Amino acid sequence: MTSNNDKPTAIMKATLQRMPLYYNYLIDRAKDGDIYASSTSIAQSLRLTPIQVRKDLACVSQNSGKPRMGFEIITLLKDIEIILGYNNVDNAVLVGVGRLGRALLSYSGFNGYGLNIVAGFDIDEDLIGIKINGKPIMPIYKFSQLVKSLNINIGIITVSSGAAQSVCNLMVSAGIKAIWNFAPIHINIPNNVILKNENLAASLASLSKELADTF
Amino acid sequence: MTSNNDKPTAIMKATLQRMPLYYNYLIDRAKDGDIYASSTSIAQSLRLTPIQVRKDLACVSQNSGKPRMGFEIITLLKDIEIILGYNNVDNAVLVGVGRLGRALLSYSGFNGYGLNIVAGFDIDEDLIGIKINGKPIMPIYKFSQLVKSLNINIGIITVSSGAAQSVCNLMVSAGIKAIWNFAPIHINIPNNVILKNENLAASLASLSKELADTF
DNA sequence: TTGCAATCGATAAACAAATATCGATATGAC
DNA sequence: GTCATATCGATATTTGTTTATCGATTGCAA
Numbered sequence: 001m002t003s004n005n006d007k008p009t010a011i012m013k014a015t016l017q018r019m020p021l022y023y024n025y026l027i028d029r030a031k032d033g034d035i036y037a038s039s040t041s042i043a044q045s046l047r048l049t050p051i052q053v054r055k056d057l058a059c060v061s062q063n064s065g066k067p068r069m070g071f072e073i074i075t076l077l078k079d080i081e082i083i084l085g086y087n088n089v090d091n092a093v094l095v096g097v098g099r100l101g102r103a104l105l106s107y108s109g110f111n112g113y114g115l116n117i118v119a120g121f122d123i124d125e126d127l128i129g130i131k132i133n134g135k136p137i138m139p140i141y142k143f144s145q146l147v148k149s150l151n152i153n154i155g156i157i158t159v160s161s162g163a164a165q166s167v168c169n170l171m172v173s174a175g176i177k178a179i180w181n182f183a184p185i186h187i188n189i190p191n192n193v194i195l196k197n198e199n200l201a202a203s204l205a206s207l208s209k210e211l212a213d214t215f
Numbered sequence: 216m217t218s219n220n221d222k223p224t225a226i227m228k229a230t231l232q233r234m235p236l237y238y239n240y241l242i243d244r245a246k247d248g249d250i251y252a253s254s255t256s257i258a259q260s261l262r263l264t265p266i267q268v269r270k271d272l273a274c275v276s277q278n279s280g281k282p283r284m285g286f287e288i289i290t291l292l293k294d295i296e297i298i299l300g301y302n303n304v305d306n307a308v309l310v311g312v313g314r315l316g317r318a319l320l321s322y323s324g325f326n327g328y329g330l331n332i333v334a335g336f337d338i339d340e341d342l343i344g345i346k347i348n349g350k351p352i353m354p355i356y357k358f359s360q361l362v363k364s365l366n367i368n369i370g371i372i373t374v375s376s377g378a379a380q381s382v383c384n385l386m387v388s389a390g391i392k393a394i395w396n397f398a399p400i401h402i403n404i405p406n407n408v409i410l411k412n413e414n415l416a417a418s419l420a421s422l423s424k425e426l427a428d429t430f
Numbered sequence: 431t432t433g434c435a436a437t438c439g440a441t442a443a444a445c446a447a448a449t450a451t452c453g454a455t456a457t458g459a460c
Numbered sequence: 461g462t463c464a465t466a467t468c469g470a471t472a473t474t475t476g477t478t479t480a481t482c483g484a485t486t487g488c489a490a
Contacts, residue, residue, distance in 0.1 A: 014447060020417040024401040038467060045403065051449055054468070067455040068466045084417070085424030092419070099321040103314035104415070109399060113420040153426055154419075178426040180419055184324055186239040188260065194429060196422045198415075200319070202235040202299070204307070204369075204395055205328040207411045209300030211368055211393040214409060229477065253437060265437085266479055273439070282438045282485040 011083065015056045021046050022056070023080045030073050038070030089114045091152050092180075095167045096159030097122040097137050100182060104158065105132040117156065119146060144174040153177040161185045226298065230271045236261050237271070238295045245288050253285030304329045306367050307395075310382045311374030312337040312352050315397060319371065320347040332371065334361060359389040368392040376400045 025045055029037050039053040046053075057071060060083045065071040081087055094101055097120040105120050120137045122128070127137045138146065146152070155176040159167050164183035171179060178194040181187055184202065189195050240260055244252050254268040261268075272286060275298045280286040296302055309316055312335040320335050335352045337343070342352045353361065361367070370391040374382050379398035386394055393409040396402055399417065404410050 012447060020399075020414055021401070021412070024399060024412075024414075028401045040467075045401065049449075050467085052447095055448075058469070065468055066457090067468045068457050070467070085420055085427060088423060088427055090423040090426075099314075099318035103318040106314040107415070109416045110419060112399075113416045113423075115416065115419050115423060153430075154423060156419075177430060178422050180422050184235075184239060184327075186236070186243045186260065194422065194425055196418065196425075197236070197239075198418060199235055199239075200322070200413075201324045201328045201330065203411065203413060204325060204330050204371075205300055206231075207393050207395050207409065208303060208305040208328075208330060208369060210409055210411075211305070212300060212303055215368075215392060227477065255437075264479075267477095269438070270478075280438055281487090283436045283487050285437070 011059050015059050016083070018046075018048070018056055019060070019080055019084055022053075023077065023084065023086075026073050026077050026080070030077065034073060036066065036070040037073050037076070039065075041070070084113075086113045090116070090154060091150060092117045092154035092156055093119050093121065093143070093147060093152050093176075094156040094158060095121045095140070095143065095171070096157060096163070097124070097127050097132070098158060098160075101156075101158035102132055104156065105135050108133070118150065118152070140170070143170060147171075147174040147176060155179050157181045157183055157187075159183065226274050230274050231298070233261075233263070233271055234275065234295055234299055237268075238292065238299065238301075241288050241292050241295070245292065249288060251281065251285040252288050252291070254280070256285070299328075301328045305331070305369060306365060307332045307369035307371055308334050308336065308358070308362060308367050308391075309371040309373055310336045310355070310358065310386070311372060311378070312339070312342050312347070313373060313375075316371075316373035317347055319373065320350050323348070333365065333367070355385070358385060362386075362389040362391060370394050372396045372398055372402075374398065 022042065025042060026037060039050040039057065042048070043050045043053045057065070057076065060079050061071060061076055062079050063072065063075050092115065094104060094117050097105070101120055101122070105117055110116060117135060119135050120132065121140050121143050122137060123140050128139050130137050153176060155171040155178070157164050157167050157179060161183045164181065164185055165187055168179060168181070168187050168189060172190060172193055176193070178196070179189065180196050180198060182198050182200065184199045187195060237257065240257060241252060254265040254272065257263070258265045258268045272280070272291065275294050276286065276291055277294050278287065278290050307330065309319060309332050312320070316335055316337070320332055325331060332350060334350050335347065336355050336358050337352060338355050343354050345352050368391060370386040370393070372379050372382050372394060376398045379396065379400055380402055383394060383396070383402050383404060387405060387408055391408070394404065394411070396410060396412050397415065399414045402410060
C-alpha cells in the first residue's frame, strides 16, 4: 500500500463492469439534488442487491458511507471517475468513415470521458478533405505520419470485415497500442497491443436471445 | 433433460460472453479451409488457455472433439449459433435517427444474425418519409401503431440523453419487451422489460484505462 | 507395427465473485 | 433522552468460474 487510504489496485472484473451503471445512476441522483444514495436505493434501481452494491462501492470508495444515510454522491462519483479513468485524457484516430465511422466522429459524448477522436481516415477520395464535427478526414497513406506526429495510442476500426485485418496491421505498424474494433471478425494482433472487440450485431443478438429465453 | 444429448440450458455467463469470440475465430478458420480446430490453436489465437477453451466448448458442443485433431469446425459453428440464437428471427425498431441511428439502420450485418431493424422514428419532420437502407423513417406518433401492428418486441434507443427516458416510456407503453439503449444515462424500466445498455463512450474509456494501466 | 505426441473429456482443486450474517453507527421520531 | 429503524463495514460462507491433473484416444512418424 503506497498510501494510507489507497484501495487495492486490483478490483474484481465483475465489479468494474458494473461501475458505469453506478456512475450513470449517481449522475441522475445528483441531478435530482440528492446528497446521499444508499445501497438499498441503488440496488433497487439497478436490479442488484444491497449487499452486492455495498461490496462494489467498498472497493472503490475512499470514504465510508454513513449508516442510515448512504454514500455521499459527489464524493462517490469522483472515486468512480478515477477508477474508470474518466479524468484521463486520450486521443484516438478512426479508420473507415462510413456510417458508423461518421456517427462516432460526430458523437460529442466522448469528451465527457476525456476522449477525443482527432481525425478519420478513409480510402474514398470523395471524403478526403472534408470535416466531420470539426475533425478532418484524411487519406490512409497519411495514417502513420499523423499517428506518430501526435503520438496517438488508440485506433478505432470501422471498416468492413474484409478490410479490418489489414487496417489493424497498418495501425500496429504505425505504433497504435490499443485497438477498438467494430468489425465482426477475428483479428490477429501482436502481444503488445490491446484489442477490444465491439460487435454491435452480436450485442443485439444477445438481447434477442435473452428475450426469447425469457418469454 | 428432455433429450439424451441435450446440454444443460444454463451456460455460465462468462462462457456465453466468450462465444462470439469463438464464433468469429471459427468462421475465419472455416474460410481458410480448415476442418478441425483444436483447443490449443483456438486458445493461442484468442489469448485464452486450452483448458478454458475446452471447458467452454464442452458446454455448447453436441459432439465430442477428436483427440489429437480437435473440434469439427462446421459442427461447432452450428452449435454456437444455436446457443447465441443467431438462427432466430427478430424485428426491431429504432428511435432517434441521428448519426448513430442512421449507422445502425444502414448496417447490413444484423441480417447475418437473424435481426432486422424495420423502421426508424424521429421527431425531426425533415426526416419523415425518407428511407435509409430501405427502411422508412416515421414520425414518433406512429410508433405505437407500428409496433403493435407488426408485433415488435425490441426497441433501440438512439436519442440524446435528455430524451431517452421518455422514449423508453413510450416504448414500454407500446408493448416493447426488450430495449437496447445507447444513451449514457440511467433508464428506469418496469420489471417485465429487459434492458441492455450500450455505452460506447464508456467502452472506449475502458480501453483507454486498460491502456493506461498497461503502459 | 509400435511408440510418441497432441489432443480430448472427466473430475478434482483452486480461485473469484456473490451472498449472508452480525455488530456498529447515525438519524429521526416520539 | 430514548428507542427504533435504516444503513454501513467486516467477516464468514456459499456459489460460480477457472485451472490442474490424469487417463483415454487418435493420428502420424519411424
